[in-house]
């Protein structure tokens with residue numbers, strides 16, 4: 043088939059239909075160029091969904107469908123950059139870490155994370171996680187009503203404090219550190235994406251919080267180094283880490299930055315995933331009964347350590363399919379490249395173009411998922427595996443390729459520990475309406491997620 047070029051964009055076209063898509067894309071140009079403005083009214087998922095249904099799987103925003111996103115996930119940093127789109131995190135994580143450093147240094151720092159999140163290390167987090175969960179829910183009464191979103195935030199922060207930040211923080215400064223982290227993340231709003239250094243009150247609070255956190259963690263690092271006392275936590279892994287290129291140890295500022303970066307990547311995401319998973323289970327009684335039965339049967343003591351021993355994983359996968367924590371994964375094209383569209387055409391993405399893999403669309407494609415709006419965890423089960431049937435990149439709620447989530451195992455573990463405890467020990471009912479999605483940039487449940495609990499009488 044001969045390849046012609048579109049008169050509007052110069053893209054290579056394979057069919058008349060492709061040309062039509064291209065013309066539609068031209069007609070939509072005004073909408074596309076004002077994306078930041080309509081974000082405020084429709085939210086990111088709304089914008090992406092609208093463009094996707096109008097223009098097909100590849101359109102002017104360069105939102106990539108499943109077929110086209112292999113290059114997106116596997117290309118090198120010099121071809122498709124993640125660093126270019128996450129610069130706004132620099133004032134949060136701090137200088138010398140994350141997206142402030144060159145790609146090689148960032149890879150070394152990710153190796154430190156990988157050490158702290160490897161399976162053997164995860165097993166050592168089980169007992170402290172269990173302890174935190176038991177202590178926390180022991181404070182609930184015989185019955186009551188709570189905001190599940192708030193509860194998940196709090197218990198997950200306690201678990202992170204114990205397993206990641208270390209005992210000094212957990213036992214003596216948990217309140218202060220949590221509130222500083224809150225100010226730090228509060229410093230990331232829509233305006234910060236474009237102007238991260240604008241002197242807004244939220245940015246000023248962010249900078250103050252970042253400075254105080256560095257003071258706190260530097261003190262702890264110095265004290266551990268001088269006393270020789272070691273913890274069994276992420277902090278210790280970071281203290282012991284050495285850069286391969288020159289053998290130097292991590293500095294106190296880097297350790298603070300890396301701790302913040304990991305909490306930033308892991309806390310909000312896990313708490314959102316946990317809240318949606320429980321809300322979904324409470325809405326779909328048959329799945330709640332199945333999950334509770336399963337937990338009664340397993341009576342996991344110690345709680346699940348691997349991923350294969352507990353079907354609850356399927357429920358979280360399905361909750362994350364319907365409510366992906368990251369609505370779109372973003373990159374910037376540093377070099378032009380060509381992708382094949384699902385419509386059978388070819389599409390040239392120019393250098394400099396912002397790229398998006400829209401999970402809110404991909405996770406709901408009817409060609410991939412049967413009855414995509416339905417909550418049906420069995421679609422992930424062995425035998426059906428709808429996510430895998432459509433290829434390795436059909437389900438990317440944890441990202442994929444070069445920047446796939448490093449904390450997936452940790453996230454599953456902590457949420458399984460919480461769910462296992464909740465389902466075994468409490469009867470739960472959703473008393474507020476099933477939540478909508480916040481729908482701006484965050485995919486958190488909107489408003490309160492009120493749940494009534496009654497403590498079960500456990501039969502030993």
Ligand code: HEM
Pocket residue numbers: 124152155304307308309311312315362367368371372438439440441442444445446447448449450452453
């Ligand atoms: C249910 C909870 C979670 C979800 C849904 C989630 C999702 C994701 C996604 C979609 C990405 C890819 C971002 C991109 O490609 O731009 C990612 C990256 C990452 N996640 Fe998670 N995450 C979760 C929990 C965690 C936890 C608990 C940790 C750490 C303890 C963590 C650490 C990371 C790190 C370090 C990266 C960056 C990887 C890189 O850039 O190479 N995540 N996560």
